[in-house]
Amino acid sequence: MITDLKDFLTERLLKALPGDNAHQQMMAKPIGQRFKMKYSEPPKKGAVMIALYPFDNKVYFPLMKRPPYQGVHGGQVSLPGGKKEDSDQTLIETAIRETYEEIGVKISDQQVIGSLSDLNVTASNFIVKPVISILNEKPEFSRDPREVEHIFQAELEHLIHPQTIQEKELTVAKEVRLKAPFFDIDEKVVWGATAMILSEFVEILKEHYK
Template identity: 80%
Template sequence: MKDILAFLQERLQKPLPGDVAHQQMMAQPIGQRFKMQYEKPPRKGAVMIVLYPDEGKIYFPLMQRPPYQGIHGGQVSLPGGKMEDSDDNLIETAIRETFEEIGVNISDNEVIGSLSDLNVTASNFIVKPVVSILDRKPEFTRDPREVEQIFKAEVQHLIHPNTLQVTELTVAQEIRLKAPFFDIEEKVVWGATAMILSEFVEILKEHYT
């Protein structure tokens, strides 16, 4: 755990893969192309990658949202959400949302940095992925309104080539997509979450290979 902590603390201060890594996991429309148009500028939000040890391995939590009519209903995501007026910055947003959604309280000194901001056009958000490392396995308590299920992803599994796959999806009842995804615990992790994890994978590969 100390090795990955030291590596990430240093690596996250250097230039990041950013858009090059994001593009690898971007879903592509099948057939007619479409473009999202919004009258208002993107809102700000943040998510948290919470790394923690468990029986000699390193994991981070993912969560499946309940099914609902919104853009991200039923999808797998990292804990996080939109910035509130009470948040001083986006790191505070990530810490607050992580506690509210999965019950894990993270202190400022457990945050080691962040990945590249991601423009999520489907929901008109710019999302900052924050990275934290805990020295213990946390106890999870899900908010049933926001979270259908919490499950863990192993870092070593994430970087295995067989974890990356492609499928076809239909969203908004009529839009067909060819979507790269991470197969984690038999869950299809695609979209913005997959794009964020793609950058994380590229960084982890530098350490593990």
């Protein structure tokens, strides 16, 4: 099962990707007055990891819930990842390093099979590269309590079920109301940048699981 998926993704990720069209499907829309984020600095670079692994004849990947904090992504569900450091030669190195630091999973260069389209996350002024890796077995997780409140696993085929995508109204920054599409995964609301990244991944997976 995962061997077939690896072969498919390794080849598919070299071709044209759904990109922005897929991202837009899961973009939260403001309710009422529109607002625009303005930054004096260019976007920072970052990367996240979609680490696929087999377990009980299914394919999963880890997601994590961040602790509540004052930043724009506090309390949200995300993929492991973060900001590119000066010590990182590439954004793939960033994704590998952050995955180990946040959830304790070591990933080698050889396990990385490609990446999805870069995503401009205007809420935090980041451009994020989603990296995809495939592991031979379910890893042992060890969370960094400062960065991660909870780690849980998402089943890959669950993502492409129509009922997985829902919509709700959210209030962020105390006063900004949004109509937000989200993935309902393990009874958790996966929205925002993570949902936009997964939206592109879903479009690609539909080609494999059709």
